[in-house]
Amino acid sequence: MSILAGDFTYSARRIAKRLPVSLVIMITLALGIGANSAIFSIFNAVLLQKLPFPAHDELTLVKQIKRLQGDANASFSVKEVDELHHESHAFKSIAEYHTMVFTMVGRNELTRVAAGVVSSDFFNDILRIKPQLGRTFSASDDVIGAPAAVLLTHEFWQSKFGGSKSVVGTYLTMNDRQYQVVGVLPPFPQFPNANDLYMSVSSCPFRSSEFVINSREARMLSVVARMAPDETLEKANTDVDTVSHRIIQANPASYPSQDGYTMSVIPIAEELIREVRPTLYTLLGTALLVLLIACANASGLLLAQNVERQREFAVRSALGCSRWRLARLMLTEVVMLAIGAALFGLALAYIASKFLNVHVASITGLATQAHIDATVLGFTFGLAILAGLIAGALPAMGTRYISSVLRENSEKSTAASHKNRGRKGLVIVQLAVTFVLLMGAALLITTVRNLQRVDLGFSSKNVVVAEMDLNWSRYGTAEEQRNFAKTLESRLQQMAGVQSYAVAATYPLDLAAENNPADRADVVFDDRSSEERSGRINSLVRRVSAGYFSTLGIEIADGRVLLASDDENGAAVAVVNRQLAKQHWPNASPIGHELSLDGGATWLKIVGIVGDEKRFALSEPPRPQVYVPYVQHPSWGRLNILLKATNPSSYEQPIRAMVHELTMCRRSIE
C-alpha cells in the first residue's frame, strides 16, 4: 500500500513540477470529459432514471387518434372524458389536462402566464405529488362554481414571488378575475407541457363554459390516467378501444368515418422520452468521439513527455522494475491527470448542462430533473479513469523497449521506430475519428445550406412579429375581437416609417398554429357532389388582415388578395394557395368558385390564388392553405402583429407601449 502511495506521491510531484504541460493535458481531457458529463447528466435523468412518481409504471396517457387523418393527438372533449371516466375499467384514476395562457396583472407589469388546467386527480391520485406549501386541488375544486384556485409551480414561485411562504392564501389577478393561491408544488418533470401554474377545471372560464361542457366536438383536453395495479397496458388498450367503439356508435355524427377515430393507451415514460431519445444518443455518441480525440491528443503529449523519461524508465528497469510496475507508474500519473481533468470537466459540465437543459426541456420535462448527482459523478470519474487508461495505454506499452536506452546506440533506433509506429497509430486514430466528426459537420453544413436555398414562399426581411394572447374575458365576443383588431391596425397605420403591416392569427412557421384546431378546417367545394365532399381536405386556415400578403411578400398567382374592404359588411371571400388550387382544379381556375370551412353551412367566394408559403417546417412539401379576412372570422386566442419597416427592431418599444396601453400582454417580439 505504501508503494502505491509512493507512486501517487511521485506522480503528484511530477505533475506539479511540469504544471504547464500537465494543465494542457488536463484541459484537453476536461473538454471531452465535461461534454460527456453534461450530456450524461441529462441522459441519466431522461433515459436511465425511473420517473420520480410513486408506482410510475401505472402512469399512462390516453390518446384519441384520427387514424385515417394521421392525427395522433386529436384531444378529448369534456363529454368524452366523462364517458371514459365512467365506462372504462382499466384505470384507477383519470384526470384531464389542457393549457391556457392568462395575463397576470402585477404592480407595474403584465405577465403572460402559462396555466395547466387540471382536474383534482391529476396531482392527488395520478402523480401523487405532495405540495411544498398549502394544498393541492380537491374534488370540490372540480365542481363548477367553486372558488377560483391555483397552484404555483416551484419555478414560478421562486421567480415571481421570491419563494415567499406567505404567498399561499393570496390572490392573483388574471384576465380580470381573482384566483386564490392554494399551494406551491415541488419541482417535478412537467408534462405534456411546462407551465407556470396549475388551475382547477372549475377556475378556467373557457373549460367551465356551457359550450365546452356540452359540446362533444370541443376537443381540447389531454387525458392522463393511472392504471389499476393489476392491469396491463394491453388490457387497458382493449378497454379504451371498447369505450371508443361504444361512443362512436352512439354518436356517429361526431366521429366521421373518414377520420378513423380510435383511442390508445401509452406509458407516460415512453411519451416523455420518445422524441428526445435519438437526440440524446446522437449527442452522447458525438461527445464520446470528441473524448476519443481528446484522449489521442493527451496521449500524444504524454508520448512526447516520455521521450525525456526514457532514461528514467531504463534506470528503473535496470533496478528491477517490471514492465507492469512501470506501466502502473505511468498510468498512475495519467489517471491522476484525468481525475484533475474530471474536476475541471465537472465544472464545465455544470455550466454546459444549464444550456443543454433549456434545449432538452423543450422536448421533455424530465430534463428538469437533470443534475450532477452521485451517478453522474461516478460516470465522470469512471470515464476519466477510462480516458486516462486510453490516453496512457500507448505510452505505457512503449516502455517495453525502454531498457534499450542503456544498451548500444544501434538498438536505440529500434526503440525509436517502435515509438514512431505508436505515434503513427495515434495520428491514424485521430484522423479517423476527426474524419467521422467532420463528415457529420459537413452534412450539417450541407443541410443548413440546402435549407437556406429552400423557397419559403415569403420574405421575412425587415419584418418584425409581435405575439400576444387576447384576454378572452375582455374580448370574448366576435365583435370585441374584430374591434380590437381594427384598433390595432389603425394604430399601426399611424406609426411613422412603417412600410406595411398586418394583424393575423398565425404567421409562417408559427408552430403555435400546428396544434390549434381553430386554425384548421376540413374544406368542401361548391362544385363537388355530396359524395365527393366526403373526400374533403384538411387545410390550414389563416385568418389575416389585408396587409398580410404585401408585408410578407407573398406572390399573387392569380386574381386578387384580401382587401381592407373585405370586412364584416362585405361579401365572404377567401384566397387559396397554389397547392390547393392545383389539387382540386388541376385543369381550371378556382376563382369564382366557393368553398366552405364549416361543412357547407356558410360559403366563401374564392377571389385569388397566392404562392405556397411554408407552414410549420422548411422541409415539408406544399400543403393546402386558405386565407380569410380576420375581421370576417375573428377568434379568441393568439393574435400577431406583423410589421415591415427599414429598421424593424426600432419598433419593438413602440409596439410594446401600444400593447401595454391597450391593456394586453405580449411576451416576445421576434
Add this chain to the structure above:
Amino acid sequence: MSSENNQTVVRLDKVNRLFQTDKVDTYALADVNLTINKGEYVAITGPSGSGKSTLMAILGLLDVPSNGQYWINGTPSSALSASQMAEVRNREIGFIFQDFNLIGDLTVYENVELPLTYRDMSRSERKERVERCLTQVGMMPRAEHYPSQLSGGQQQRVAVARSVVGTPSLLLADEPTGNLDSVNGEAVMKLLSNLNQDGVTVCMVTHDVRYAQAAKRVVKLFDGRISEDNAAKVQAS
C-alpha cells in the same frame, strides 16, 4: 546453483552478440567464455567498440546473447522470462553507471530506496537499509536533497549506495569514475574496494589503467573477444 559450483556467480559459454542492420552484421561479442566467482573484483578493459558495454548489458540481463549461454548464480538466462529477469536484476545485481543515472524527481533517500520498492519489503526494513547504506557512503546528511543539489562525486556515492542497498551478489560498474575528478574518483574506487572486501562480487568496466589495477583480475576485450584474462594468475596468487 544446482549444476554449478556454488562459488560461481557468472558464467558465459561461447556467448555471441550480433547486431544486424540493413547493410552489415556486426559481432559486438564473439565466442566469449568467462567465469566470475563469488568475491572476485574484475576489471574489464579494452578500447572503444571492443564490446565492454555489450558484455555489461548481457551480464546485467539488460540484453540477451544471440548465441551461447549465460548463467547467473547457476540459472541460465535463456530460461528467464522478462519479469523473472527484472526480479533477478533487482535481487542479484547492482548497477553503477558512468553518468550516475539518479532520478531527478526523487530525493537521495528515495533514489536509494527505489530498488527495495520493487520487493515485498516492509517500510521499516527499507528505512533501516537505506539509512545504513547512505551512512556507509557518507550521504546520510543529504538524504532529503534532490540529485540536482549534489556534486558529481556525491551523486555517484548515492548511486553506489543504491547499487548495494539490495545486497546483490554481483555489482556491475560501468565506468564509475568516468565523469568524476580524481579526488572523487578515488573515493568511489575506495568504496568499491571496501564493498569487495565485504564480500560483494564486483565487475567493473574502465578505461583507466590505474583503477583497473585496483581490481584483482583484469579481463581485456578486443573486437568482441577476450584477448587477455589474468584469472589464472590471480588464482595462483
